Amino acid sequence: MPQRKQPHSLETLALRAVGIWVKCIGKNLVDPVCWIFQRDCNEGVVLLQKSIVSINETLYASVPWYLFDKMAVQVLTSVNDLIQETKAAYDQFVPMSLFLSRMKVVVSLTEVVVHSHLKHLDISHWPKIMRHVLNQNLHRLEGLEELNLGSGSGGWDTSEAEKSILSGVRSMSNLTYLCLCFDCTDHILSVVGANCPLIQILDVTSSRSVTDRSVPSLLNCNYLRELKLYRTSVSVEGFKTLLTSLPCVQDLGRCDDFGNILERVSEENLGPLGLKSLQSRDLRASHLRLMVKLCPYLTHVSIFHDEKIADLTLLSALDNLTELKLMNCDFFGDRIKNLLEARGTNLILLHLEHVEEIDLNAIIYISQYCPRLKTLTLINCEFGENNNLIHRKMKVPPFLHLERLICVADCALMHLQFLLSHCFNIRYIQLGSSTGIDDKTMIEVFTKNPMKHLEELKILYSYGLSMQTVDLLMTCCDKLRTLSELESWEGISAQELRDFRHYITTHNLDLDVRPTLSY
Structure with missing residues (x-):
């Protein structure tokens, strides 16, 4: 029988009460402010701002500093609930100006969480109408260490988004994590490079306005560990410069030009690189050889196989490999079985996607060659019903350490039954x-x-x-x-x-x- 629910901690209950308090204050504020708005718009704005400042000061004076981030999430949740309730209460017989005034008041309550002592803020989690308020107040969040702006405007309004982001990032000297997909620009990265010396993780995926002009700025970020530039306008030469000049970079995210980057690095006799994670397509066998030579510290490899790679056993030379993701290949034909036999003892994660020639023998091979496996993923693989088992006796208890199993494929029940019957720690x-x-x-x-x-x-x-x-x-x-x-x-x-x-x-x-x- 599953466990019974336990009472919430006093901390959780207290934070929820703070959110309820803000929501109640907001409800009581709507009518007085709207009434003044109808009479004098400027006077209504002044009253609203004074009320927001008062709520903000009360919150941060009454809650312990180490709960500021949790409190902000709870308050924003309550504000979002109030916004949805106000929308739902729309009455077509009430003047539109009054409804808009009410919406202005409740949306403005988003601002009550803005404070210089906040450390973590995930703006992408909130509705667009709230994100706008938070973006306009980024300059007041000087103490932020982690900022997730999500996909911004999705690339539709990069210039407008740039203004508020620039004003905020300039003052965030403690920033260690920044995510801004689609809307990042060279100008923003120049400000990051000049003002955020502690930045460690930077994700600007799909930002076409990021070019090689950002490379000199990024070279100032000596602590960068993760740099995700997929679908930006950075060239192969730019990637080469970043990889060879930033010693701490371990993860580039997805990079389909990685083979060409390795060729450039090899031509200039540079390396080895400090990368620990690789995700790429369009690699040839020669690229795999260069990868093994120039990226000896790789622990995670994700590649899309095609006919240019004749032998996947080249990956067996990676002594530190613990996570392997392979797509579009044959288990026996492309020698995945041989690769697992050589390097499987280190693997804790194996992801096979669109892999053919999977039968019960293949599953048994995986269980025997990868005894430490904790995560096994099989997606859209082609399972065959081969009843001629090669392994009659298994030297290692199959899937003894497996904790996560994902199987999204058309398989026979005997495959599934074998998997589920042996993973005792799933x-x-x-x-x-x-x-x-x-x-x-x-x-x-x-x-x-x-x-x-x-x-x-x-x-x-x-x-x-x-x-x-x-x-x-x-x-x-x-x-x-x-x-x-x-x-x-x-x-x-x-x-x-x-x-x-x-x-x-x-x-x-x-x-x-x-x-x-x-x-």
Whole structure:
């Protein structure tokens, strides 16, 4: 039986109360300010600003400094709720000017969290109408260490976004993390390079206005560990300069020009590089050889295979490799089996996507060659039904350390049954809509493996699963916290699902059965 819900901590309850307080103050503020707005707009603006300043000062004088970031999230959540309630209360018979005044008041409450002592702010999490207020006040957030601006305007209004971002970043000397996709520019990066010497993670993905002119500015950021420039206008020469001049860079994110970059580095007899993570396409066998030579510290490799790479065993020369993601290849034909035999003992993560020639033998090979594997992902792989097992005896208990399994592929039940029956320490399972799993298979699996550590199960669709499997999970999996997509189990009726949810509520079980997909 899953665990019962525990009481919230006093800290959590106190922070929620702060959010409720701000929401109540906001509700009581709407009518007086709107009334003054109707009479004198300037006077209404003055009153609103004074009220916001007063709330802001009260919040930061009453809450311990180490809770400022948590408080800000809770307050913004309450402000968002108030905005949605105000929208929902729209009445077509009320003058539009009055409705807009009300919206102005509640949206302006976003500003009450702005303070120089905030350390972390994820603006991308909030609705666009709130993001605008936060962006306009970035210059007041001098103490920020982590700033996530998300995708900004999506590249539609880069020049307008640039103004507020520039005014803010200039004063953020403690910034260590900045994410601004689509809207970043050379000008912004020049300001980052001049004013944010501690920056360690920079993500400007899809910002076409970032060019080689940003390279000199980025060279001032000596502590950069992650630099994500995918789909920017930085050239191969620019990448080469950054990689060879910034000693701390370990992750470039996705970089499809990486093979050409390696050629340039090799031509100039530079390297080795300090990269630990690589994600790329369009690599040739010669590029893999250069990668092994110039990037000896790689721990994570993700590549899209094509006919230009004849032998994936080249990757076996990477002594530190622990995470491997391969796409568009054949398990036996492209010698993945040989690669795992040579280097699998170090792997803790294996992701195979659009990989063919997967059969029960291949799964057994994975289990034997990768004994430390914690995460196994199989997406859109082609499974074959080969019943001629090569391994009759297994030297290593299969998948003993596996904690996460994702299988989104059309596979035979024997493949799935083998996987599920041996992963005794599994914590997370996600199965796609084509696995064909049913009650009978689950009963056979649980006879061998009761999955005592399972915390989350997500099966996107099944015509053969019913409440029998749900009862089995409830009986065996004491640590189960999430059981989603029950709406798509054909064997469960709408009434049975309502009864099950009622049972969870009345017994105070800490089990989330909300769907993650839209139905």
